[in-house]
Amino acid sequence: MYAVIMAGGSGTRFWPLSREKMPKQLLKIGSEDTLIQLTVDRVLPLIKQEHIFIVTNQGIAGDIETQLTHRFGGSWDRNLILEPEAKNTAPALGLSAVHVNRIDPEGIMVVLSADHAIKNVKAFLACVKTAELAARQDYLVTLGIKPSRPETGYGYIKAGEPCRESGLSGISHVERFVEKPDLKTAQGYLASGQYYWNSGMFVWKVRTFLQEIERHMPSLHQGLMEFQKSIGSGREADAIRALFTRLDPVSIDYGIMEKTGRAAIVPADIGWSDVGSWTALEDVTDKDASGNIISGNVIDFDSTDSVVYAEKRLVATIGLNNTIVVDTPDATLVCSRDRAQDVKKVVEELKKRKSEEHLTHRTVNRPWGNYTVLEEAERYKIKRIVVNSGAKLSYQSHHHRSEHWVVVSGTARVTNGDKVYDVHTNESTYIPISTKHRLENPGRVPLQIIEVQNGEYLGEDDIVRFDDDYNRHDAKKRSPLPELPK
Amino acid sequence: MYAVIMAGGSGTRFWPLSREKMPKQLLKIGSEDTLIQLTVDRVLPLIKQEHIFIVTNQGIAGDIETQLTHRFGGSWDRNLILEPEAKNTAPALGLSAVHVNRIDPEGIMVVLSADHAIKNVKAFLACVKTAELAARQDYLVTLGIKPSRPETGYGYIKAGEPCRESGLSGISHVERFVEKPDLKTAQGYLASGQYYWNSGMFVWKVRTFLQEIERHMPSLHQGLMEFQKSIGSGREADAIRALFTRLDPVSIDYGIMEKTGRAAIVPADIGWSDVGSWTALEDVTDKDASGNIISGNVIDFDSTDSVVYAEKRLVATIGLNNTIVVDTPDATLVCSRDRAQDVKKVVEELKKRKSEEHLTHRTVNRPWGNYTVLEEAERYKIKRIVVNSGAKLSYQSHHHRSEHWVVVSGTARVTNGDKVYDVHTNESTYIPISTKHRLENPGRVPLQIIEVQNGEYLGEDDIVRFDDDYNRHDAKKRSPLPELPK
Numbered sequence: 001m002y003a004v005i006m007a008g009g010s011g012t013r014f015w016p017l018s019r020e021k022m023p024k025q026l027l028k029i030g031s032e033d034t035l036i037q038l039t040v041d042r043v044l045p046l047i048k049q050e051h052i053f054i055v056t057n058q059g060i061a062g063d064i065e066t067q068l069t070h071r072f073g074g075s076w077d078r079n080l081i082l083e084p085e086a087k088n089t090a091p092a093l094g095l096s097a098v099h100v101n102r103i104d105p106e107g108i109m110v111v112l113s114a115d116h117a118i119k120n121v122k123a124f125l126a127c128v129k130t131a132e133l134a135a136r137q138d139y140l141v142t143l144g145i146k147p148s149r150p151e152t153g154y155g156y157i158k159a160g161e162p163c164r165e166s167g168l169s170g171i172s173h174v175e176r177f178v179e180k181p182d183l184k185t186a187q188g189y190l191a192s193g194q195y196y197w198n199s200g201m202f203v204w205k206v207r208t209f210l211q212e213i214e215r216h217m218p219s220l221h222q223g224l225m226e227f228q229k230s231i232g233s234g235r236e237a238d239a240i241r242a243l244f245t246r247l248d249p250v251s252i253d254y255g256i257m258e259k260t261g262r263a264a265i266v267p268a269d270i271g272w273s274d275v276g277s278w279t280a281l282e283d284v285t286d287k288d289a290s291g292n293i294i295s296g297n298v299i300d301f302d303s304t305d306s307v308v309y310a311e312k313r314l315v316a317t318i319g320l321n322n323t324i325v326v327d328t329p330d331a332t333l334v335c336s337r338d339r340a341q342d343v344k345k346v347v348e349e350l351k352k353r354k355s356e357e358h359l360t361h362r363t364v365n366r367p368w369g370n371y372t373v374l375e376e377a378e379r380y381k382i383k384r385i386v387v388n389s390g391a392k393l394s395y396q397s398h399h400h401r402s403e404h405w406v407v408v409s410g411t412a413r414v415t416n417g418d419k420v421y422d423v424h425t426n427e428s429t430y431i432p433i434s435t436k437h438r439l440e441n442p443g444r445v446p447l448q449i450i451e452v453q454n455g456e457y458l459g460e461d462d463i464v465r466f467d468d469d470y471n472r473h474d475a476k477k478r479s480p481l482p483e484l485p486k
Numbered sequence: 487m488y489a490v491i492m493a494g495g496s497g498t499r500f501w502p503l504s505r506e507k508m509p510k511q512l513l514k515i516g517s518e519d520t521l522i523q524l525t526v527d528r529v530l531p532l533i534k535q536e537h538i539f540i541v542t543n544q545g546i547a548g549d550i551e552t553q554l555t556h557r558f559g560g561s562w563d564r565n566l567i568l569e570p571e572a573k574n575t576a577p578a579l580g581l582s583a584v585h586v587n588r589i590d591p592e593g594i595m596v597v598l599s600a601d602h603a604i605k606n607v608k609a610f611l612a613c614v615k616t617a618e619l620a621a622r623q624d625y626l627v628t629l630g631i632k633p634s635r636p637e638t639g640y641g642y643i644k645a646g647e648p649c650r651e652s653g654l655s656g657i658s659h660v661e662r663f664v665e666k667p668d669l670k671t672a673q674g675y676l677a678s679g680q681y682y683w684n685s686g687m688f689v690w691k692v693r694t695f696l697q698e699i700e701r702h703m704p705s706l707h708q709g710l711m712e713f714q715k716s717i718g719s720g721r722e723a724d725a726i727r728a729l730f731t732r733l734d735p736v737s738i739d740y741g742i743m744e745k746t747g748r749a750a751i752v753p754a755d756i757g758w759s760d761v762g763s764w765t766a767l768e769d770v771t772d773k774d775a776s777g778n779i780i781s782g783n784v785i786d787f788d789s790t791d792s793v794v795y796a797e798k799r800l801v802a803t804i805g806l807n808n809t810i811v812v813d814t815p816d817a818t819l820v821c822s823r824d825r826a827q828d829v830k831k832v833v834e835e836l837k838k839r840k841s842e843e844h845l846t847h848r849t850v851n852r853p854w855g856n857y858t859v860l861e862e863a864e865r866y867k868i869k870r871i872v873v874n875s876g877a878k879l880s881y882q883s884h885h886h887r888s889e890h891w892v893v894v895s896g897t898a899r900v901t902n903g904d905k906v907y908d909v910h911t912n913e914s915t916y917i918p919i920s921t922k923h924r925l926e927n928p929g930r931v932p933l934q935i936i937e938v939q940n941g942e943y944l945g946e947d948d949i950v951r952f953d954d955d956y957n958r959h960d961a962k963k964r965s966p967l968p969e970l971p972k
Contacts, residue, residue, distance in 0.1 A: 301825075308820075314816065315820070316817065317819075318829065318832070319822035320809075320821075323806075327818055332802070332813055333804075334803045335804040343802075346785055346787070357800045380936070404892045406892075406938040428890050428914060452892040452936045454892075
């Protein structure tokens with residue numbers, strides 16, 4: 001069995017905690033682990049690391065790798081499949097199938113979302129094993145969640161006749177997929193016992209899946225086969241970009257599942273939630289006696305049925321009811337609970353305004369550590385830079401800015417033009433404009449420096465990289481598929 | 487006539503915009519001017535600058551002086567009367583009366599609050615002139631606001647028999663002062679036409695007022711007379727501190743007005759508001775079509791009857807109703823509109839926690855400019871310091887910290903031990919621990935520096951001042967009363 005974990009989601013509905021470069025799957029929501037860490041952890045009893053693949057985009061691949069290495073050890077570089085651009089789930093799963101197919105055409109693909117929550121892991125694994133049986137007999141199996149309430153925010157699947165093959169008891173054919181219903185319809189679905197929430201989790205044999213793509217999405221299939229031929233030529237990055245550029249975005253439901261005659265459903269009672277908005281926080285976190293979920297530096301008086309999420313900054317709330325308050329260093333959301341789905345409108349508005357509060361947080365992770373923008377003005381910018389023990393930034397220069405560095409903890413090894421020297425706590429140095437430089441932490445404890453940039457242009461893209469431990473100077477040439485497992 | 491403007495209020499109900507060191511009277515609320523600037527501006531047509539006195543505390547005296555000089559020009563040093571500690575209004579007005587009495591025992595004192603709003607200035611000035619007539623005939627006159635709604639948040643005054651003296655038509659004796667009523671009582675008051683809101687504005691002859699203090703608060707009177715004797719001895723700062731320490735806090739209403747037989751009331755229909763909480767913002771600011779008052783960097787969808795105050799940080803609001811959101815760099819308030827009075831509970835809680843978000847803002851004004859704390863950690867602190875053209879900080883040293891200064895605009899003149907030198911934009915310098923130093927802006931444009939402090943203790947009180955343009959090294963010896971006007 002192979003896991004394909006879809007981790008390309010942009011998670012706008014958890015803004016301002018989620019950002020384009022820090023989507024929901026990378027966040028800790030109701031747990032000490034992030035959602036993607038939890039997702040990997042859940043399947044590890046069934047599927048070994050080298051058979052777990054995460055399909056995502058270049059922008060967050062580094063963070064995913066860092067999170068998985070941090071949590072599970074080892075290198076996760078060979079586990080990442082990179083979509084060149086987001087085209088919904090069908091192209092991403094097609095690309096993933098090409099990779100699994102190279103390893104084992106008879107392999108069973110377990111398709112999971114990186115940003116969902118599942119309370120009952122044992123029941124989940126049992127469902128996957130049941131689904132595997134049907135997948136071996138060439139069904140495209142979906143895990144259908146037993147509804148616990150007349151939810152109007154999910155699509156539903158109607159179960160049909162039981163599968164009659166031996167060993168498939170409890171598994172049914174899918175009668176049809178249905179869109180998000182209105183409340184009355186949802187109440188009928190719940191009462192009937194025949195409808196299940198569409199969780200977006202699937203189990204199928206990779207050979208069957210590719211056949212169904214060929215039948216129902218022939219041009220995607222043809223593109224994937226052409227791409228497959230390019231593998232090993234050194235041109236695969238270009239080939240996949242060319243393919244994805246011309247593809248229409250299509251969901252796997254619409255492209256395959258609603259059309260195939262081979263869809264089957266395994267009923268799953270596993271405590272699942274898509275954690276689809278701030279109101280879904282209650283699926284993964286306990287409420288207090290007043291129905292609130294409150295975390296961080298909060299002073300509350302008398303609020304009820306509300307969510308108040310803060311970090312270090314102080315948030316004071318008084319007498320709120322059914323209100324969501326989310327505070328981050330650069331943006332605060334205050335939202336009526338019944339409008340949680342409209343958070344995405346704020347993100348759209350920010351894009352329109354060409355603001356940046358939907359893109360990144362003030363603190364941005366890097367393979368060598370992280371930086372936090374403390375202040376931005378027209379001609380200067382201040383950052384706190386944390387470099388992990390033994391790590392180094394790229395050897396680089398800037399056309400438009402000079403940099404003052406003050407070390408506030410640890411020791412920095414600085415390459416500055418043709419000199420290399422150490423700068424200790426409470427010492428400073430100056431990097432002139434256009435000078436090639438490098439910052440490195442040769443020590444055992446994290447290095448923290450305060451950087452004051454001066455210049456006429458202070459964008460992150462004013463950087464020329466000459467050498468980089470993390471190969472970021474030629475990221476565009478990276479193959480979308482990892483090397484095959486040994 | 488003399489104005490005595492009471493400006494000692496701590497304005498906790500406008501937290502987090504107001505702070506102990508930045509109370510409501512110093513804020514711009516519904517205007518480009520601050521409330522104290524508006525208060526002074528209102529009386530200037532009747533009373534010349536040298537007869538306007540502001541009674542306040544040492545902590546905000548500097549900011550008041552700066553604001554008044556900035557708005558009206560000239561020096562306002564001789565207009566400040568300093569309470570050594572807050573003991574409610576009776577002691578503060580007694581101290582002010584001693585000062586006015588030195589200039590003119592027959593003088594008429596117009597007592598005003600620095601943090602109220604008045605829309606109809608012309609009507610206000612007419613009321614003061616009417617009140618002056620009664621004050622000349624030894625009445626203690628209060629301006630009673632004609633109620634426009636059954637307000638339960640104000641005290642009321644019941645007007646009694648008209649004053650029969652010639653020239654006092656329209657002025658009545660006060661029958662009694664009443665506490666804040668419940669809604670039903672307030673409705674009765676409104677319907678009767680005999681009750682007025684207690685605005686806390688008074689007009690009286692200083693001689694009459696001191697006589698009434700002698701009669702109703704004899705120990706305060708005795709203390710004031712003893713203090714008066716100390717004036718000119720160089721001991722007056724000590725004398726006033728000793729007096730205030732032993733005084734009980736008493737309001738002028740309770741101490742004098744409710745007891746005197748000489749209270750009179752001038753009805754005032756002047757568009758007055760005490761701007762007593764965030765809900766009172768609508769008394770001074772227009773609402774939009776949805777009943778909202780929104781300002782700053784806000785994205786709102788579909789909120790109604792709400793207040794959303796932001797500054798540079800982004801605040802997004804969706805579907806709020808009757809909610810108050812106030813965002814500042816270090817703290818955010820989200821409050822149900824009907825709980826606006828409870829904001830003070832948050833301030834109390836912050837005091838209990840020994841937090842600092844009720845004390846000062848991230849940006850703190852100084853006579854030479856201002857500083858903003860950008861980041862605080864255990865062993866370092868980062869500030870942006872802005873020094874006005876021609877201004878200088880005190881000549882100082884620190885026991886526990888060294889400082890790195892990076893100039894990001896303008897030119898700094900730096901005294902560092904026994905050297906004096908200039909540091910230009912994009913240059914830096916280093917002040918070692920315990921070294922006497924001084925920062926000065928010799929240029930024509932504001933100087934901005936980024937200061938990175940390193941040390942084991944980084945409190946603002948680790949400062950030894952050797953010389954200061956603003957005499958802050960002996961603030962405690964400053965007399966509570968200014969020099970007499972020439």
